[in-house]
Structure formats: C-alpha cells, structure tokens
Amino acid sequence: MKICIIGTGYVGLVTGTCLADFGLQVTCADQDEKKINLLNSGGVPIYEPNLEVLIKKNVSAGRLTFTTVLEKAVKQSEVIFIAVGTPSNSDGSANLKQIKKVAQQIAHYLNEYKVIVNKSTVPIGTATKIKEIISKNQNVIARSEATKQSQSSPSPLRGEGGVRVKHPFDIVSNPEFLREGSAVYDFTHPDKIVIGTNSPKALKIMQEVYRPLYLINTPFVTTNPETAELIKYACNAFLATKITFINEIANLCDKVGADVHQIAKAMGLDGRISPKFLHPGLGYGGSCFPKDTEALYQFATICGYDFKILKGVISANKRQRELMVEKIKHHLGVLKGKTIAILGLAFKQNTDDIRKSPAIDIIQLLLKEGAHIRCFDPLAMDNTKKIFLNLTYCQDEYETAHNSDALVIATEWNQFRNLDLLKIKKILKSPILLDLRNLYNPDKVKSLGFDYEGVGRK
C-alpha cells in the first residue's frame, strides 16, 4: 500500500518512518525545502531516539522517500496523512491555516479514491471542514478520463460540459498520542489507536495500515470523526490537569513542610489514580499541552460552555513558572546583575524541542528581572540560540556553573542527575542549588553545604 504523509515534522516524520518500517511504501512530503534536502542527504532535522537508524534502514530498503512535490506524492498514494502544524491563534484557539491549505492542495491532486487521514490535533468539526474544502476544490474531470484513471466509481455531475465526475474520497480522524523523546517507541507500542470515520471502507483500509499493531493486540477505538477529535483534546487536557494538580499539591507542601514525593507515591499506589504524570516541577510545556488546553478551552467557550477546570489549569500552569522565579528570588534576593546557571532548555529530556519549554519561560522571566544567564542543554542549544542571542552558551554543566550565583535545574536530563556536586560547589560563586525537577535528595545535597530547594519538599 502506498502512503503519503503531508508535513514532515515530529509527528509526520515519525509516522512516515514507522509505517515504512511496517512494510508500507511511504512518501513524506513537506513544503520546507531545507528539511527535505537535509533528509535526502541523509540528515535528520529533529532528535528522537532510534529515529535516525530507522530512517536509514527504510530509505535503503526503498520504502521511504522524501519530497517537496506534493502532486506526485498524493497522486500515487491510496492513503494521505495530514500531519501539519495547528499552532495557537492569539486568543488560544487552534489555527487551521495549514490544514486548510493542505486540504485544498489534496483536492487539486485527487485522481482516484483516497483515504484522507488527519493526524494533526484539531477542534471538533475539522474533519467535516476538510471534507467540504476537498469537495469544493476538487477538479471536475470528464467521465471517460476518470474511468481510465480510477478503478473506483467516481460520482457523476451534470454541468455545462455534459457528464463530469468527481473522485470519491473518505475522511478519517486518527489523532496521534506519541510523546516527543520516545516518539518511535510510542508509535510502535501505542496504548490505543483511535480511528474516527463514517466510512466502513476507510475503516478497513486503516485497519490494514495499522495491521502490525493489530497483531500485537493494540486496542482500537473506532468511532465517528468528531468523537476522535475530542478524544485527543480530552487526553491532553486531562494529563495537563494531572500535572497541574500535583504542582498545586507541591506548592502547598512548600508552605507546610510536607513532602510531595511521598504524597505522589501514595497517590500513585492507588490503582484508580496511577503514578504517571505525578511529577512536580515547573509546569507542563512543549508543543502540545499548552496549545491544546488553550484550544479546547476556546472551543468550549465558542460552544457556549465555560470549561472551569481547564481555565484553572491554564492559569495555575502559568503561575507555576512565576512561583519558580519567586523561589529563585527567595534565595538570591534582587536578581538584577546576578548570574544564574540554567541546566536544561528543552521542554523535557530526550528532545531538542523548546516550544513552550518551561526552561525558556523561566529564562525570559529572569532576563526581565535583569539577570545574566549561563546555560547548557545536551540537545536544545541550537534551537535556543535562534531565540536568545544574549545568553552565555556553555559546553557542559560545569562551565555553566562557573562563577554563577546559583545553579537551576530546569530540565530532567538523566545526565544532570549525577553531577559532581562538590566540584559544582567549588565553582559556583555561592552554593545555591534550585532543583526545579526534584532530581536530588534534599538531605544529601544540604549535607554537602548547599543552600538547596526543590519543588514541594525542603
């Protein structure tokens, strides 16, 4: 089966590569020439564990290609995945410009029956919109030509030029649940596959696409497109709520001297709660949770529903960054002129993605206070350099700490868990460690002579 993926970003590239590894013939298309040239010359534009190896394997096997030429990619494929960005508008709602443009492009290149699968995260009703755009913009061709091109039966239209036809297509909403930093693993070992479509034919084709996952007993949730669209937002909003909840408990712990780790452990042992997403810190970030919570809130508002919990989650998450800066101030006093060493820039470990990264937000707040920033991240330095010219970028953790007034751990990279703290203490101007990811045991660090603070435990 031939597959085309439109949008070769975190989701598109991982989806295309993994589907090629399932044995399908995949073309990944993107309008970004630089990205496609890089991929065609053996480079990989993003970091994801195991992705590079898998791309190389499938390119060599002839199952995976990259192109900027959408027309050929669409025409030769039976299933077209849309995996373009859905960033936020200024009011927080989802911006569907990229989706709409792609739908128009697909419409022009339809040459036979195709399944159009939307993988981007979108508000309810977008599948219907995509369908309308494709139907409206489809080229109408003469019946004889269509019959030559297509085995399936195009629908006849009566117009000025006699009998004309449009090619049939079906729409599927197939939201993606992979996590950056473990995207290949997540795609190949998902908790579930959600397929939202009203077409039994498209459903059968999608089951064929995901057959390797079906064979390992992955649960399939088959539903209508609207429900599938809302499932994705519901999952992200719920996870964002869970993170925010434990952060709120951590903030309360800070006030009363309780230990949030013991609380999270006990909560997690409750089978109804589960231990996942109960790690206190700087608040959720990344390319999905912040924009998806905002988009769901805006969508609910437009529907006339005041989604109160979500409103609270969004504002508490913003406040969490501010509270972390207050913590730093509590130890350093006035920040103007102080040098702060930040370890970690990516929004989480194992990724180079800094979109809505809590570390970046904290840096922004510290710069506003007049602090000077030294920083280090194993993978996200290049992306950060594109937005901040005025930081001191260092080679490693120790160069970062050198002569700084405090060390702040902002991303939970494994390599930050075992720092030589005595060395760090010697090279810091003052031995202050703000562990905003709770990587260290407070008592141990304090016993080394540090002024230490984590989140929700002293």
Ligand SMILES: NC(=O)c1ccc[n+]([C@@H]2O[C@H](COP(=O)([O-])OP(=O)(O)OC[C@H]3O[C@@H](n4cnc5c(N)ncnc54)[C@H](O)[C@@H]3O)[C@@H](O)[C@H]2O)c1
């Ligand atoms: N990143 C994640 O972890 C994740 C997880 C699940 C779902 N999602 C959702 O998946 C979607 C894509 O996210 P992403 O992080 O992969 O985005 P991304 O920004 O990394 O990639 C989007 C790609 O689409 C390309 N593009 C845009 N318009 C195009 C067009 N007309 N033709 C060809 N290419 C075009 C862009 O050049 C870019 O390379 C979003 O809706 C996002 O919310 C993301």
